[in-house]
Amino acid sequence: MPETDETVRDLIRAHYEDLTQTERKCANALLQDYPGAGLASITEVAANADVSTPTVARMVQKLGFKGFPQFHKALLQELQAKVSGPTQRRDAWASEAPAAHLLNRFSQAVTHNLEQTFSHVDSDRFDASVALLSRTEGQLYIVGGRITRSLADYAFTHFQAIRPGVVHMTSSAATWPHYVLDMGPGDTLLIFDIRRYEANLLRLAELASERGVKVVLITDQWTSPVARVSDHAFTCWVEIPSGWDSNISTMMLLEAMIAAVQESRWPEARKRYEELDQIFDQTRLFRRPGSS
Structure with missing residues (x-):
């Protein structure tokens, strides 16, 4: 082999x-x-x-x-x-784990995941996806699953500041038809889906694709079935010495995309940041350094 x-x-x-x-x-x-x-x-x-x-x-x-x-x-x-579920994955790691401390094994696994993930990113596909995430002629919809909804929330928070027209879809599949109703050509759907893959996310991607929406998928190295209908799919290595998969490499790829979208939309993004800071000052939600 x-x-x-x-x-x-x-x-x-x-x-x-x-x-x-x-x-x-x-x-x-x-x-x-x-x-x-x-x-x-x-x-x-x-x-x-x-x-x-x-x-x-x-x-x-x-x-x-x-x-x-x-x-x-x-x-x-x-x-x-x-x-395999968390129990089976934990058993597999425990039987093969070296005697080294967990912190060392964990850092080695994460480093390996990052190296594998970024070595498999095609730069042309990355640039094409950034172009989709940057364009404001249509809406940018973002959705995650049971585990990845935190990634979707993180993506929404940043993309909403960078560009207008960003929609954070709820994690409840029952509400998705309401979002699909407004989808059409020119829109983009960013989906996060790692094992165990969710059938609802596949169906959502199919419905969106049928309506002319471009689908960008971020998944793991085994590849979600959503890849079959996505326009661009990125695989992230996620295994660590744990019963759970890691989102570190997935987050790193997402942050690279966020940085690239920000760069592609500068100075428009800068203007939005400045206006956002003004609104924060008016609402007094945050204290500036040195203020009493």
């Missing part, structure tokens, strides 16, 4: 240019129904992709696997990682 933190999806994308036309046909079929399309037997995978069995075998070898069984095992391990 390839010694890499990349998923099979990442390997397919990385080696796509090296594949023949028929091998690409197989790869596309796998990506369209990932990872389910690759969990059948090699003959079934070939039949579903309308290619020969040897074509499938050659393709997986080009991805770095010794053969289809190893490829199949890698997909199963990814699927197991996707559905």
Whole structure:
């Protein structure tokens, strides 16, 4: 099995240019129904992709696997990682943890996550997403799930100060049709979704996309199903020695996006900041340094 933190999806994308036309046909079929399309037997995978069995075998070898069984095992391990809950993840870490102090293991894991996350960010895709988040011809809708709603709230607080027309969608799916009602071409939807992925967020993305909304997804390394309908998807590494996943790399990517949007809209953003400070002074919500 390839010694890499990349998923099979990442390997397919990385080696796509090296594949023949028929091998690409197989790869596309796998990506369209990932990872389910690759969990059948090699003959079934070939039949579903309308290619020969040897074509499938050659393709997986080009991805770095010794053969289809190893490829199949890698997909199963990814699927197991996707559905594992906090208890299972904590047990897995405890059995493999070194004797070093938790603080050291934690910092090593976080550093690794940051390195992996930013090494997998495509700069063109990042710039295109920033352009979507910056444009004010339409609304910017922001939503998160059970765990990621705090990230959505953080994003809303900053983007609302940088630009007008930002809408923070509530975490209650029952209210989402009211937001979708006003969505249309020119709007952008920023979604946060990490494992366990939420079916409601996928349906929301589908409805928004059908109405011409551009969808930007921030997810984990196993990739939310929302990626199928998103215009731009970013994968963040999240595993740490804990029963919970970490949002540190996700927050770092978000802050990079916030900084880029602010830069792209300067000096308009600066004017908004100055007006916002004036309003804060009028409301006396905050004390300025040195004031009595």
